[in-house]
Amino acid sequence: MDNMLAFLTLCGSVIALLFAVSRANMVLKFPEGTSTMKKISASIRAGAMAYLKRQYRILLVFFGGMFVVLVIMAAAGYLTWFVPFAFITGGFFSGLSGFVGMNIATRANARTASACQEGLNKGLKVAFSAGSVMGFTVVGLGLLDISIWYLLLKLVFGLPIEEITSAMLTFGMGASSMALFARVGGGIYTKAADVGADLVGKVEAGIPEDDPRNPAVIADNVGDNVGDVAGMGADLYESYVGSILSACALGVIAFNKIADVDRVSAVAVPMALAALGVLASIIGSLLVKTGESTDQMTLLKALRRGTNTSAVLIAVAAFPLVWFIFGKNYIGFYFAILAGLLAGVLIGFFTEYFTSDTYRPTQNLAEKSQTGSATIIIGGISLGMLSTALPILIIAVCVMVAYTFSGGFVETTRGLYGIALAAVGMLSTLGITLATDAYGPIADNAGGIAEMAGMDPQVRKRTDALDSLGNTTAATGKGFAIGSAALTALALIASYVEKIQQVGGSSVQLDMSVMNPTVLVGIFIGACLPFVFAALTMDSVGRAAQSIVVEVRRQFKQIKGLMEGKAEADYESCVDICTKASLHEMIMPTILAIVTPIVVGLLLGYNGVIGMLAGSTSTGFLMAVFMSNAGGAWDNAKKYIEGGKFGGKGSDSHKAAVVGDTVGDPFKDTSGPSINILIKLLSMVSIVFAALVVNFHLF
Numbered sequence: 001m002d003n004m005l006a007f008l009t010l011c012g013s014v015i016a017l018l019f020a021v022s023r024a025n026m027v028l029k030f031p032e033g034t035s036t037m038k039k040i041s042a043s044i045r046a047g048a049m050a051y052l053k054r055q056y057r058i059l060l061v062f063f064g065g066m067f068v069v070l071v072i073m074a075a076a077g078y079l080t081w082f083v084p085f086a087f088i089t090g091g092f093f094s095g096l097s098g099f100v101g102m103n104i105a106t107r108a109n110a111r112t113a114s115a116c117q118e119g120l121n122k123g124l125k126v127a128f129s130a131g132s133v134m135g136f137t138v139v140g141l142g143l144l145d146i147s148i149w150y151l152l153l154k155l156v157f158g159l160p161i162e163e164i165t166s167a168m169l170t171f172g173m174g175a176s177s178m179a180l181f182a183r184v185g186g187g188i189y190t191k192a193a194d195v196g197a198d199l200v201g202k203v204e205a206g207i208p209e210d211d212p213r214n215p216a217v218i219a220d221n222v223g224d225n226v227g228d229v230a231g232m233g234a235d236l237y238e239s240y241v242g243s244i245l246s247a248c249a250l251g252v253i254a255f256n257k258i259a260d261v262d263r264v265s266a267v268a269v270p271m272a273l274a275a276l277g278v279l280a281s282i283i284g285s286l287l288v289k290t291g292e293s294t295d296q297m298t299l300l301k302a303l304r305r306g307t308n309t310s311a312v313l314i315a316v317a318a319f320p321l322v323w324f325i326f327g328k329n330y331i332g333f334y335f336a337i338l339a340g341l342l343a344g345v346l347i348g349f350f351t352e353y354f355t356s357d358t359y360r361p362t363q364n365l366a367e368k369s370q371t372g373s374a375t376i377i378i379g380g381i382s383l384g385m386l387s388t389a390l391p392i393l394i395i396a397v398c399v400m401v402a403y404t405f406s407g408g409f410v411e412t413t414r415g416l417y418g419i420a421l422a423a424v425g426m427l428s429t430l431g432i433t434l435a436t437d438a439y440g441p442i443a444d445n446a447g448g449i450a451e452m453a454g455m456d457p458q459v460r461k462r463t464d465a466l467d468s469l470g471n472t473t474a475a476t477g478k479g480f481a482i483g484s485a486a487l488t489a490l491a492l493i494a495s496y497v498e499k500i501q502q503v504g505g506s507s508v509q510l511d512m513s514v515m516n517p518t519v520l521v522g523i524f525i526g527a528c529l530p531f532v533f534a535a536l537t538m539d540s541v542g543r544a545a546q547s548i549v550v551e552v553r554r555q556f557k558q559i560k561g562l563m564e565g566k567a568e569a570d571y572e573s574c575v576d577i578c579t580k581a582s583l584h585e586m587i588m589p590t591i592l593a594i595v596t597p598i599v600v601g602l603l604l605g606y607n608g609v610i611g612m613l614a615g616s617t618s619t620g621f622l623m624a625v626f627m628s629n630a631g632g633a634w635d636n637a638k639k640y641i642e643g644g645k646f647g648g649k650g651s652d653s654h655k656a657a658v659v660g661d662t663v664g665d666p667f668k669d670t671s672g673p674s675i676n677i678l679i680k681l682l683s684m685v686s687i688v689f690a691a692l693v694v695n696f697h698l699f
Helices: 002-028 035-075 082-115 120-156 161-169 171-205 217-254 263-285 296-326 332-355 360-371 373-386 389-405 412-427 430-452 457-507 517-558 571-585 587-642 652-688 690-695
Strands: none
Touching: 002 082, 002 120, 002 263, 035 082, 035 171, 035 217, 035 430, 035 571, 082 120, 082 161, 082 171, 082 217, 082 430, 082 457, 120 161, 120 217, 120 263, 120 296, 120 430, 120 457, 161 171, 161 217, 161 263, 161 457, 171 217, 171 517, 171 571, 171 587, 171 652, 217 263, 217 412, 217 430, 217 457, 217 571, 217 652, 263 296, 263 412, 263 430, 296 332, 296 430, 296 457, 332 360, 332 389, 332 412, 332 457, 332 587, 360 373, 360 587, 360 652, 373 587, 373 652, 389 412, 389 457, 389 587, 412 457, 430 457, 457 587, 457 652, 457 690, 517 571, 517 587, 517 652, 571 587, 587 652, 587 690, 652 690
């Protein structure tokens, strides 16, 4: 039975990848438009690919070094020999997800702009189909990696199930490492270019967004792809596989002493649930379509039709899966899955409420622009802070419901397994959720191409409508990732505790009380980490943006005829500056995430690490929600004004909103979404180096 469920997961991965290929072929059949549009699109694609090639060269050194470290640990007996190779495959597939998504995105941007000449629905079809390629590539490659490793370790090497899940969990560390590099590096690139282009172009020179006279305009559009597509793809791949792997690991622990449930079945259920999610997401994707109205509520309804249908389908399909595998005595696991699904939908809705300009919070924020930059920045920070309350309550209720219905008060590990299943449930429809997220950067690029190619203003109006909706769906996608990160991190902490007991045996003396000074110090260190991490990434964006500002100002002064449109800007210099700066700046934040758990463990021991993980998870969740929502609200407040409110484009209110959006850019696209990777990577690193900490620690 368990082998059949594993093969079901493999089939799910193949179906997802085939669907992604079919969507890609459909997108490529649409025309790219004029020769000018093709030239601009090719420039964006070349810049994006050049960045990824240089980034991957750096990552090759990092992954090579980590592979050697893990091999040495395996030779010393602290790890199995499968771990180093699992780590490599996790990083490879995470990076491949982002690469495939970015490849199709850079080919769909001009096609989306061209389609918008015929109508809004056709433009949405192209952009959403391209986003679907990203979504289903992520889930397809994730399930492929998981199912191949599972079948290989079980059928070929014949390992016991606890060793299988232990080895598989470590490829989550590879995926998390790749995701952090991709998110931080891409986020620094995209926001440095965006901030530099906006500050000099829109604020100082007073020229429109995406004006071809702006030297940073190509770098800005390249950044949309390397940050919001490639970075996001690697990010959500990591979230997806992390939730499944943590549930698999806890399934072994939960049913270790229960005779009426096979532990292998408890491992296979999260994998099978994800496979069912692929089918539900495909059906939902086929329902996304709209008319010609650019009203945001109309467009939101078109996307909701697909995402809500997928959620309902997986809710229905999960019941017979749980009943058939676990029996009626454990039907509470179904309600845990349901709790995760509902929590995801609610977090998505309230993220939309706080960030979309169709609701009062963002409209009120836009109104504050009438009194200047200071008031809109104060308002955005306030809105972001307030927006953390409901997600934290939703996650709290989800945790308690999942824990209670799964029998946590009877057996703790069963309750923790239920929480892990809730995280899988939340991300089970990731195929369509990520598609609604990934199409936003494509629409943004399409708007830039429409502006640079001098297309009809009606085309730009349609791409702006899609882009504005994309800002909201991107915020919603980040909400899903952050919410699932909180649930997954809790499950990973439980896995870490189990790993410590497994490798340390009777010598382990767990004391997780806050009265234990090592735990308390660990909590303080962990609580501080998201703040330090956010500070490093924000500062990196600021330094890189300064370089772009200086370069754009230089070109405006030195290139004669540029402002009059008689000379062409040197776009390549801005692309090169962004590439070098982002790749240099991404190193320190990533090292912080990998080194800190090891240092804390060696100094404070495993109890200190548990405290650190608890502290980083709690503050990291809040920081990520605050920064993502504040940034999304600032962005849509600007677009609300650009739609004609409070004086429209070029007004003092618009200039204030641009400053607010500039502050919010690194909030929502660099620091905020990177924090959810941080809290899971801390746990993954802790698990991998658990044996080292047990054997060598100061306190």
